Amino acid sequence: MSKLSSKCVKESIERRTTKPHQLPIYATSSFELDSVEEGMDIFKDPSKGHLYGRFSNPTIDAVAEKIATLEAHGTTLTDEWGIMTSSGLSAITTLLMAELSAGDVILTQGNLYGGTTELIKNRLPQYGIGCILVDLTDVNAVKEALQKNKDIKAIYFETPSNPALDCIDLKKIAEIAKAHKVITVVDNTFCSPVVQRPFLFGIDYIIHSTTKYINGHGNSISGVMIGYGEERRKKVWSTMKLIGTNCNPFDAWLVNNGMKTLALRMKQHCSNALELAQFLNDHKGVATVNYLGLEDHRFHDLAKIQMDGFGGMMCFEVAAGSANGYEAGIQVMNALKIGSLAPTMGDVDTLIMHPASMSHLNVAPEIRAKNGISDSLIRVSVGIEDIEDLKEDFDRALQLVS
Ligand SMILES: Cc1ncc(COP(=O)(O)O)c(C=O)c1O
Numbered sequence: 001m002s003k004l005s006s007k008c009v010k011e012s013i014e015r016r017t018t019k020p021h022q023l024p025i026y027a028t029s030s031f032e033l034d035s036v037e038e039g040m041d042i043f044k045d046p047s048k049g050h051l052y053g054r055f056s057n058p059t060i061d062a063v064a065e066k067i068a069t070l071e072a073h074g075t076t077l078t079d080e081w082g083i084m085t086s087s088g089l090s091a092i093t094t095l096l097m098a099e100l101s102a103g104d105v106i107l108t109q110g111n112l113y114g115g116t117t118e119l120i121k122n123r124l125p126q127y128g129i130g131c132i133l134v135d136l137t138d139v140n141a142v143k144e145a146l147q148k149n150k151d152i153k154a155i156y157f158e159t160p161s162n163p164a165l166d167c168i169d170l171k172k173i174a175e176i177a178k179a180h181k182v183i184t185v186v187d188n189t190f191c192s193p194v195v196q197r198p199f200l201f202g203i204d205y206i207i208h209s210t211t212k213y214i215n216g217h218g219n220s221i222s223g224v225m226i227g228y229g230e231e232r233r234k235k236v237w238s239t240m241k242l243i244g245t246n247c248n249p250f251d252a253w254l255v256n257n258g259m260k261t262l263a264l265r266m267k268q269h270c271s272n273a274l275e276l277a278q279f280l281n282d283h284k285g286v287a288t289v290n291y292l293g294l295e296d297h298r299f300h301d302l303a304k305i306q307m308d309g310f311g312g313m314m315c316f317e318v319a320a321g322s323a324n325g326y327e328a329g330i331q332v333m334n335a336l337k338i339g340s341l342a343p344t345m346g347d348v349d350t351l352i353m354h355p356a357s358m359s360h361l362n363v364a365p366e367i368r369a370k371n372g373i374s375d376s377l378i379r380v381s382v383g384i385e386d387i388e389d390l391k392e393d394f395d396r397a398l399q400l401v402s
Pocket of ligand 1: 115210223344
């Protein structure tokens with residue numbers, strides 16, 4: 001190659017000497033092959049190498065594998081795998097598309113994350129996949145639904161639910177599902193693998209919006225599907241590759257950075273949430289507090305069995321007195337200084353949200369009401385700030401309306 005323009009075009013030669021201490025970002029859409037034979041080999045067996053960025057990428061694969069390892073922690077699994085996707089919702093869509101066909105039915109709950117409810121109720125039926133909503137905390141209702149409808153192929157759920165914090169018995173649901181040869185999929189976003197590991201209780205698949213706790217810093221959108229066994233991995237991976245829901249290396253890399261402090265962060269989220277919940281419980285400006293760590297919570301005992309700590313999510317209703325509850329709730333949210341009004345959760349800083357006008361706006365009002373999402377409910381994703389600052393700020397905001 002003698003011409004200047006050709007030298008410009010040619011990719012630089014990587015001069016790597018020692019191993020990078022931190023995971024590199026492989027910003028490449030494709031991977032170069034040494035020979036046609038090598039390409040044929042990888043096309044036949046994708047585990048032999050990388051070909052194209054939509055299929056796999058070393059940065060993304062490393063992060064997905066690490067999340068799978070965390071979810072498998074404490075189990076006897078040796079063949080767990082993770083596949084990252086472009087968002088939490090694309091992880092859900094990809095997994096359900098991989099496992100279900102027209103004619104199949106999903107058994108699920110009414111109080112899922114609003115986007116997931118919309119997907120399952122409004123979009124999947126366009127492709128012939130139906131759904132039945134039951135209260136999954138009622139084990140008999142689950143058994144009855146499975147006996148009545150032989151088209152149910154998957155039980156999909158969140159525990160604790162968003163934002164009502166209902167806990168579903170992971171072990172019991174996994175046992176019933178296995179007896180009916182139905183797969184179980186759990187969205188574990190609310191807990192992260194530090195606080196809850198559904199594989200320990202016999203669940204088949206776990207998904208996360210890694211946008212939330214696993215990243216923890218609110219600077220990327222991504223998701224992950226986690227399962228075990230090579231057959232399932234191939235089915236899910238080939239679906240991801242064909243519908244193009246792959247993650248991108250930069251977002252995966254940001255998730256990797258966040259994960260290093262995941263255990264530390266979750267510990268602080270849990271202890272701050274417990275202390276704030278106790279504080280609000282005693283506050284005259286608050287009507288009700290919903291936090292799993294409070295001993296009188298109806299799911300406290302189940303949470304103690306299947307979770308390590310009670311998480312960083314809580315809800316409360318403002319005591320409006322004679323005022324309109326909706327208005328009072330909004331006044332408190334607008335008055336809070338430390339809590340940012342943002343439609344996400346799981347970041348290091350405290351986030352407040354009004355489900356009725358934000359995440360659950362497109363969920364039918366009757367489904368909202370049935371699932372404890374009142375107009376005055378405020379959801380708090382408790383951050384890792386100093387707890388005294390948090391208490392002071394909530395107290396000040398509540399004084400304004402009480
Ligand atoms: C519990 C839960 N699952 C899934 C999602 C969807 O995740 P993403 O926004 O990354 O698509 C969200 C988003 O808020 C969520 O709260």
